[in-house]
Amino acid sequence: xxxxxxxxxxRLGVQKIDSFDNDDLLPQEIDYYLNNSITAFxxxxxxxxxxxxxxxxxxxxxxxxxxxxxxxxxxxxxxxDIFPNSVRFSLEGLDYEYYLFSQTNIKGVKKVNIPIQPxxxxxxxxxxxxxxxxxxxxxxxxxxxxxxxxxDETDFTxxxxxxLDLIYIKTPTQVDFLYNKDADFLPPHTHKQxxxxxxNQLLEDLQFxxxxxx
Numbered sequence: 001x002x003x004x005x006x007x008x009x010x011r012l013g014v015q016k017i018d019s020f021d022n023d024d025l026l027p028q029e030i031d032y033y034l035n036n037s038i039t040a041f042x043x044x045x046x047x048x049x050x051x052x053x054x055x056x057x058x059x060x061x062x063x064x065x066x067x068x069x070x071x072x073x074x075x076x077x078x079x080x081d082i083f084p085n086s087v088r089f090s091l092e093g094l095d096y097e098y099y100l101f102s103q104t105n106i107k108g109v110k111k112v113n114i115p116i117q118p119x120x121x122x123x124x125x126x127x128x129x130x131x132x133x134x135x136x137x138x139x140x141x142x143x144x145x146x147x148x149x150x151x152d153e154t155d156f157t158x159x160x161x162x163x164l165d166l167i168y169i170k171t172p173t174q175v176d177f178l179y180n181k182d183a184d185f186l187p188p189h190t191h192k193q194x195x196x197x198x199x200n201q202l203l204e205d206l207q208f209x210x211x212x213x214x
Contacts, residue, residue: 001191004181006034009192013199014206027177030198034175037197041190042068046098046169064190068172069100074164077148077156084126085150089164092144098169104137104148105163106155113139113148113164124149 001009010030041064048061062069072094077087102113114136116124123130124138131152138149146164150156172185186194 001188001195002182003034003175003177006175006191006195006198007177007181009195010034010198010202013195014202025202030202031175031177033198033202034194037194037201038172038175038186040197041186041194042097042169042172049100064187065169067186068097068169069167070095070170071165071167073105074146074166077159077162077164079156079159080147083121083147083149085152085154085156086147087150087156087159087162088145088147089166090145094168095170096168097171099141099146099166100169101167102139102146103165105165107158107161110165111154112136115139115141118142121149124151126152 007027007030010033011025014025045061045064049065074089077089080086080088099115103110104113111134116138118140121138121140124132124134126132133153134149134151137151137154140147140149146166148164156162173180173183175183175185
């Protein structure tokens with residue numbers, strides 16, 4: 001189902017369920033609701049993908065988002081002054097939306113990263129009472145950067161030999177009926193669910209609008 005067919009499905013769904021005449025829906029209006037539905041669908045699937053790991057449900061979610069999952073190698077990190085023995089990689093210019101997985105590659109030796117929240121940074125910083133050794137290197141996501149925290153055994157001295165293997169969910173291309181009606185963004189088996197969600201949202205708003213007019 002391409003964008004043109006999704007538009008047709010939305011119009012038919014609204015006409016079938018709603019007793020009012022809504023043939024005056026503009027393509028831009030349907031685009032707006034389809035894009036909102038796609039965003040909601042990705043957020044829902046992302047939550048399942050994080051929690052399901054290697055389960056059957058996790059594989060199903062992975063299939064739903066496979067067109068948006070990107071595997072890339074980042075290079076040219078820079079030193080971070082605010083944290084000891086840390087570097088950061090820039091996300092600038094990427095169509096980055098959600099983090100899935102990363103591993104740091106230092107001189108050919110790879111170590112898996114673990115994402116942490118900024119409020120938990122203190123557990124990974126060396127102090128008089130805390131001398132952490134990391135099984136996984138903590139990664140902090142902030143702004144357009146991924147910051148990697150290293151322990152005493154992590155050697156970030158050779159920045160040109162430090163890389164990051166990153167897997168993320170990219171930002172989907174916006175639905176635009178006038179310019180890419182034949183485009184195909186998510187796997188075909190997800191399209192009906194997106195159309196159904198769009199129809200429901202449209203009907204809610206149309207009915208609310210009609211009550212206001214009455």
